[in-house]
Amino acid sequence: MALHNPTLICIPDISGFTRFMSDTNIELSAKVIPALLNEIIYANEIGLRVSEIEGDAILFFKKGELPPFKDLINQCKSFFTQFYQQLDALSKKYSKEKGVSNVPQLGLKIILHFGDNVESVQIGNRIKLMGEDVIVAHRLLKNDIKEDEYLLISEQLLNQYQDEVIERNFGWGELQDDEERYKHLGEINYSYVKMTKLLE
Numbered sequence: 001m002a003l004h005n006p007t008l009i010c011i012p013d014i015s016g017f018t019r020f021m022s023d024t025n026i027e028l029s030a031k032v033i034p035a036l037l038n039e040i041i042y043a044n045e046i047g048l049r050v051s052e053i054e055g056d057a058i059l060f061f062k063k064g065e066l067p068p069f070k071d072l073i074n075q076c077k078s079f080f081t082q083f084y085q086q087l088d089a090l091s092k093k094y095s096k097e098k099g100v101s102n103v104p105q106l107g108l109k110i111i112l113h114f115g116d117n118v119e120s121v122q123i124g125n126r127i128k129l130m131g132e133d134v135i136v137a138h139r140l141l142k143n144d145i146k147e148d149e150y151l152l153i154s155e156q157l158l159n160q161y162q163d164e165v166i167e168r169n170f171g172w173g174e175l176q177d178d179e180e181r182y183k184h185l186g187e188i189n190y191s192y193v194k195m196t197k198l199l200e
Contacts, residue, residue, distance in 0.1 A: 005063070005116050005117075005118055005119070006063065006064065006066075006114070006115075006116050007061055007062070007063050007114065007115065007116070007118040007129070007133065008048075008061060008062040008063075008066055008067075008112070008113075008114050008157070009059070009060070009061050009111075009112070009113045009114065009115075009118070009129070009133065009134065009137040010048055010060040010061070010062075010076075010110065010111070010112055011057055011058065011059055011060070011110065011111040011137055011138070011141065012040050012057065012058050012060075012079050012083070012108060012109075012110045013056060013057040013108070013109050013110070013111065013141055014033070014036065014037075014056040014057065014106055014107070014108060015106065015107035015108065015109055015148035015149070016105045016106045016107055016148065017033070017055070017056035017106070018056075019105065020032075020033075020105060020106055021033075028094060031090075031094070032090050032094070033056070035086060035090055036083060036086055036087060036090070036106070037053060037058060039082050039083055039085075039086040040058055040079050040082070040083055041058060042082075043075075043078050043079050043082045043083075044060070044075070044079075045075060045078065046062070046067045046071055046072065046075045047062060047067075048060035048061065048062050048075075049061055049062065049127065050126075051126065051127050051128065051129045052126065052128070052129075057141075059129065061118070061127075061129055063120075066114070066160055066161075068164070069161045069164055069166055072112070073151075073170060076110050076112070076151050077170075077172075077195075077198065079108070079110060080108055080110070080149070080151075080195050080198055081198055083108045084108070084198075084199060087106060107148030107149045108149060108195075109141070109145075109147075109148065109149065109150050109151075109152070110150075110151045110152070111137055111138075111140045111141055111152050111154075112151070112152065112153045112154065112157050113133060113136055113137040113140065113154040113156060113157055114133075114154065114156050114157035114160055115131075115132070115133030115136065115156055116133070117131040117132040117133045118130070118131040118133050118134055119131050132185075133156075135185070136154070136156075136185060136188060137154075139180075139182050139185060139188070140152055140154065140180070140188065140190060142180075143178075143180050143190075144178075144180065145178070145192055147194050147196065149194065149195045149196050149198075149199070150192050150193060150194050150195055151192060151193050151195055152190050152191075152192040153175070153190060153191050153192070154188065154189070154190045155188070155189035155190055155191070158191060168191075170193060172195070172197040172198050173193040173194050173195060173197055173198075174193060175191040175192065175193050176191060176192055176193070177189070177190075177191050178190060178191070178192060
């Protein structure tokens with residue numbers, strides 16, 4: 001079946017956000033979290049558009065033709081490395097402020113999904129995304145992966161690259177297959193790669 005409204009969805013999500021917000025004074029968290037989210041937005045080099053900033057996450061999307069798989073992986077790698085460079089810089093900058101010891105506990109996970117069940121609605125100056133595939137992408141944030149730093153790619157997205165030779169070992173990590181079952185959505189297959197080696 002041909003896709004009617006093909007959309008790539010990318011959600012970089014800060015791990016440990018709730019703990020950080022509860023353990024850190026509001027003055028410091030109001031400086032750290034926006035700086036980290038801005039760093040992710042500025043690291044975007046493949047034409048992703050921002051739909052929403054969701055407190056601890058950014059909902060990016062891109063309609064139409066997908067970027068090459070290698071470019072997509074490199075973009076996620078860039079999100080990750082620049083996030084941690086900014087985190088390290090902020091930790092040093094605010095080292096004398098109360099609660100800063102909690103900054104290094106933050107992590108980053110990234111969800112990639114693709115589907116045609118996505119509608120765009122203009123609300124103010126933002127594009128609000130709606131549809132089942134938007135729900136799927138957000139549900140994939142809730143999974144059994146025992147890591148705080150990883151890249152998760154839905155099978156639906158990987159299937160779009162069947163004509164390409166997909167190298168599952170990126171040098172800093174290798175894709176592993178898994179699945180989750182969600183109420184109302186059923187079983188969703190995905191692959192994920194740990195990103196902790198990039199911290200080395």
